[in-house]
Amino acid sequence: xxxxxxxxxxxxxxxxxxxxxxxxxxxxxxxxxxxxxxxxxxxxxxxxxxxxxxxxxxxxxxxxxxxxxxxxxxxxxxxxxxxxxxxxxxxxxxxxxxxxxxxxxxxxxxxxxxxxxxxxxxxxxxxxxxxxxxxxxxxxxxxxxxxxxxxxxxxxxxxxxxxxxxxxxxxxxxxxxxxxxxxxxxxxxxxxxxxxxxxxxxxxxxxxxxxxxxxxxxxxxxxxxxxxxxxxxxxxxxxxxxxxxxxxxxxxxxxxxxxxxxxxxxxxxxxxxxxxxxxxxxxxxxxxxxxxxxxxxxxxxxxxxxxxxxxxxxxxxxxxxxxxxxxxxxxxxxxxxxxxxxxxxxxxxxxxxxxxxxxxxxxxxxxxxxxxxxxxxxxxxxxxxxxxxxxxxxxxxxxxxxxxxxxxxxxxxxxxxxxxxxxxxxxxxxxxxxxxxxxxxxxxxxxxxxxxxxxxxxxxxxxxxxxxxxxxxxxxxxxxxxxxxxxxxxxxxxxxxxxxxxxxxxxxxxxxxxxxxxxxxxxxxxxxxxxxxxxxxxxxxxxxxxxxxxxxxxxxxxxxxxxxxxxxxxxxxxxxxxxxxxxxxxxxxxxxxxxxxxxxxxxxxxxxxxxx
Numbered sequence: 001x002x003x004x005x006x007x008x009x010x011x012x013x014x015x016x017x018x019x020x021x022x023x024x025x026x027x028x029x030x031x032x033x034x035x036x037x038x039x040x041x042x043x044x045x046x047x048x049x050x051x052x053x054x055x056x057x058x059x060x061x062x063x064x065x066x067x068x069x070x071x072x073x074x075x076x077x078x079x080x081x082x083x084x085x086x087x088x089x090x091x092x093x094x095x096x097x098x099x100x101x102x103x104x105x106x107x108x109x110x111x112x113x114x115x116x117x118x119x120x121x122x123x124x125x126x127x128x129x130x131x132x133x134x135x136x137x138x139x140x141x142x143x144x145x146x147x148x149x150x151x152x153x154x155x156x157x158x159x160x161x162x163x164x165x166x167x168x169x170x171x172x173x174x175x176x177x178x179x180x181x182x183x184x185x186x187x188x189x190x191x192x193x194x195x196x197x198x199x200x201x202x203x204x205x206x207x208x209x210x211x212x213x214x215x216x217x218x219x220x221x222x223x224x225x226x227x228x229x230x231x232x233x234x235x236x237x238x239x240x241x242x243x244x245x246x247x248x249x250x251x252x253x254x255x256x257x258x259x260x261x262x263x264x265x266x267x268x269x270x271x272x273x274x275x276x277x278x279x280x281x282x283x284x285x286x287x288x289x290x291x292x293x294x295x296x297x298x299x300x301x302x303x304x305x306x307x308x309x310x311x312x313x314x315x316x317x318x319x320x321x322x323x324x325x326x327x328x329x330x331x332x333x334x335x336x337x338x339x340x341x342x343x344x345x346x347x348x349x350x351x352x353x354x355x356x357x358x359x360x361x362x363x364x365x366x367x368x369x370x371x372x373x374x375x376x377x378x379x380x381x382x383x384x385x386x387x388x389x390x391x392x393x394x395x396x397x398x399x400x401x402x403x404x405x406x407x408x409x410x411x412x413x414x415x416x417x418x419x420x421x422x423x424x425x426x427x428x429x430x431x432x433x434x435x436x437x438x439x440x441x442x443x444x445x446x447x448x449x450x451x452x453x454x455x456x457x458x459x460x461x462x463x464x465x466x467x468x469x470x471x472x473x474x475x476x477x478x479x480x481x482x483x484x485x486x487x488x489x490x491x492x493x494x495x496x497x498x499x500x501x502x503x504x505x506x507x508x509x510x511x512x513x514x515x516x517x518x519x520x521x522x523x524x525x526x527x528x529x530x531x532x533x534x535x536x537x538x539x540x541x542x543x544x545x546x547x548x549x550x551x552x553x554x555x556x557x558x559x560x561x562x563x564x565x566x567x568x569x570x571x572x573x574x575x576x577x578x579x580x581x582x583x584x585x586x587x588x589x590x591x592x593x594x595x596x597x598x599x600x601x602x603x604x605x606x607x608x609x610x611x612x
Contacts, residue, residue, distance in 0.1 A: 002028040006456035007164040009071060009218045013462075016063065022055035022070035022113065029072045029115050032162050040137035041153045041162070043077045044084055045116035054113045066111030067225055071164040074157045075104060076150075077117040078124055079167055079209070080198035088200045089122040089132045092325035093318060101198025102233065103167065103209050103226045110225040115163055118153025122327040124169050124202040125311055125334065126150050127177045127394040130383050131327050140182045140453040141421055144379050148178030148394070150202075151210065155182045158212045159452030165213040165222050171202045172302055173398025175210025176410040176425055180373035183421035184452045185444070186410040187211040187219040187437070190430045191402060192237030194223070195230035203310035204235065206302075206402040214451040216411060216441035217461045220244045223433065242434030243469045245497035245538065247442050248483040249284055251435075254366040257289040260296075262396055266376035272422045273372045276413050276443070280370060283442050286484075288366065294358045299399035301352060303333065303392070306345040307403075312337035329387045356404055368428040368436050371397040373410045377420060397425060407433045411440040412449040422449065434497050466500045468538040474499065475547075476560040476570025477535045478510070479521040479590045490550055494543035499536045505561040508532050511573070511581035512593060513554075519597075521590045522554065522573030522581060531563055533589030534570070 002024055005015055012025065030048050033041070055070065063069045075081060078088040080097035081104055087094040100108065108114065121131040129152030130136045137152050139145040140159035147156055151168025155178030158166050168175045170188045179186025187210060194209040201207055209226070213219035227241035255277060256262075263270045281287055301307065311334050312319070319326060319334065326334070363369075374397070378390040401408050406427050413422040424443070426436040441461065448458055468474045475496070480487040483498060509529035513520040523532060539547060551557060554577035560570030584593045 006451075006454065006459070007072065007161055008214045008451065008456065008459050009164060009221060010459040010462050011456070012071060012164060013063070013069070016070055022058050023052050025070060025072060026051045026055045026113060026115075029162060032160070033116075036160060036162065038138050038156070040119055040132075040135035041156050041160075042074070042116040043087060043089070043119050043134060043153070046081070046084065046114050051113055051115060054108070058111060061111060067221060068107060069111035071112045072115045073107065073112045074116050074118050074154060074163045074166040075114065076120050076154045076166070076168045078120060078169060078200040079104060079117075081114055081117060084117060086117075086200065088124070089120050089134065090318070090325060090327075091133065092322050093315070097198070099198065102195035102230045104198065106226050106228060107222065118151070118157055118166065120152060121150035121174075122330045123200070123311065123315060124150040124171060124174055125330045126391055127173050127398070128378070128383055128391050129178060130380065131329050133327060145181060145420075146378055146380060146383060146390075148181035150174040151178050151212070155179055155184060155186070155212050158182075158214060159184050159454070161452065161454040161456070165211060165218055168210040168212060169199060169202065170208045170210040171206050171402060173395050173401070175208070175212070176398050176408060177374060177394050179212055179410040180421065180423035180425070181377070182452055183412045183423070183450055185213050185216050185219045185412065185440070187213075187223055188401065188408040189223055189227070189433055190237070190239055190407040191405055192235050193227045193239045193241065193433065195228070195233045195236050197230050197233045201310070201314055203307055205310065206307070208402065214454070215458065216409065216437055216444050217244060219409070220437045221462070239431055240495065240540065242495055242497055243472065243538065244434060244441065245438050245499055246466075247284060247439045248367065248435070248498040249501060249535070250286055250484040251284065251367040251439065252365060252484070253280060253285040253287050254290045254362070254369045255287055256292040256371060260292040261372075262296075262375045263372065264375045264393055268416050268418050268420075269372060269374075269376055272413070272416045273424065276422065276424045276447075277370065279413070279446055280439070280443060283446060285439075290362050290366075294355050294362070295400045296396070298352065298355050298359070298403050299395060301348060302395070302399045302403060305348040306337070306340040307348070308334065309337035309340055309345070352403060359404060363429060368426055368432065368439065371425050371427065373397065373423040373425040401427060405430045407431070407436060409436050409440045411444050413443060413447040414449055422447075435492070438497070466536075468499065471541050472538040473541050473544050474568035475537045475539045476502070476562070476568050477537055478523045478532070478571045481537075481571075482535045482590070490547070491537055491539065494539060494547055496537045496539045496543075499538050502534050502536050503531045503563045504534055505563050506531050507561070509578075509583060509585045510587070510590065510593075511578045512584050513573070513577055514580040521593070522577055523560070523571060524573050524575050524578055529585050530588070532585070533591065534560070536562075536568060
């Protein structure tokens, strides 16, 4: 029965293959909305006949050509949909959109069906979800807890199973905090990866369209379809969405040090976070504690500094002509901008650059960060008593991300000791969206959390991560290009993603080439040899030429046979270079060789330059 049908992507597409029609799913989505009876979630619904027409039109579209085929979705009501009102939760500001926002048009072209537009903290100013002149949406898991904002309705709609996914926006954490509070995934892409054309700005230089979904894989699939360069958006960047792979072996994870981590007295949250770190360590993470003080210093600048003037720029005329049309708390926050001068803005920019440089040094040895999504939970009563303080606290681990041009993903984990949803957020520098999503997916699959407030089990990933996509080339790494070794950055900088650990077929010899330090490996095809441990990476096809230019003699790229019967491009060495080389085939791989080096040869372990 459709009433029991999960709306996650895999389950819904399986149902379609079994004969379910998209129009029936649309009918079920509207039925669920009416049956739930929460007037705070949606500010407007798409005309059901229009949604049914979109569903019926899919009959002429092969499912294989439309990755989001038949998936119902919702958008935050600061994002345009043609023919529908955009209010930004302010009736006096409302206008009818003439066209879909750039990202909405892309999602519809990929087969998704728009159901409606969701509630928000007015003008996307807030992390609590209660700063709206409309009814406040109820938290999907506990009506006493705030729903989170500003993308409150979008998060609740997904957590309740009303739609397959939704769009929010994220400037200070609006795509992450509501996800944490409602037990779902919140993906905050690299700035500019998703166009903001047709989106009411909050802080135009810091805004990102975000994605809510039940699973990491679902959220990332939406990201893949929505990401594209938009010439009409001055802040759009030419960043191709990476494909979702697996976590790199031995990835380096930074976490707040015990003396800098903040839980604001929530010991249950502290235990939940520690449990998540233990799971990440078991999944292969190498964990390093770092002082988070400079991150917190950046976070404080977002609302206490002149960036609030960007919010004022959006509604300056409305504040001047109809101040009472703006929510009192929104007005209070926004009018702080009037105290800042242009001089203050430049001073703040200088301070941010100084802090960012310090943080670059912190991030240099790390692949990503893991933080609590929120320091603690807040209830509706807390907000009634203090409209500002709890909001600021909820931004503890989110406010700095966009100011530092980082990407982030909030992922649910096993519930806390008290039954509230567990969650962590993974953060990395710009364009590392695939890296953090890979770790997030592994963590979600490992901890098996509930899917929001739904009764549905966590589905298996839609596809395996061990094969390259059609626009990628598989590359076998033998030495320093492997995960955690010095030249791995040459791959990741070109958009490569880790696929899997592997072994060559029998018939290869591995040498430590003459010269150095540093030590250099050479893989040679030899029938008398054995199998060698390697890694398989996927490199974007358009980057392959750039990568070849970095490969020095006597190395080259040829076809490497693997023990599973497949073959892939990989590093091979000219046989003449092995005449004075040390045969280390018996060790079975380059990592095993590095492990034999004495401490005096640490340079060989840490900087194996110009090798495979």
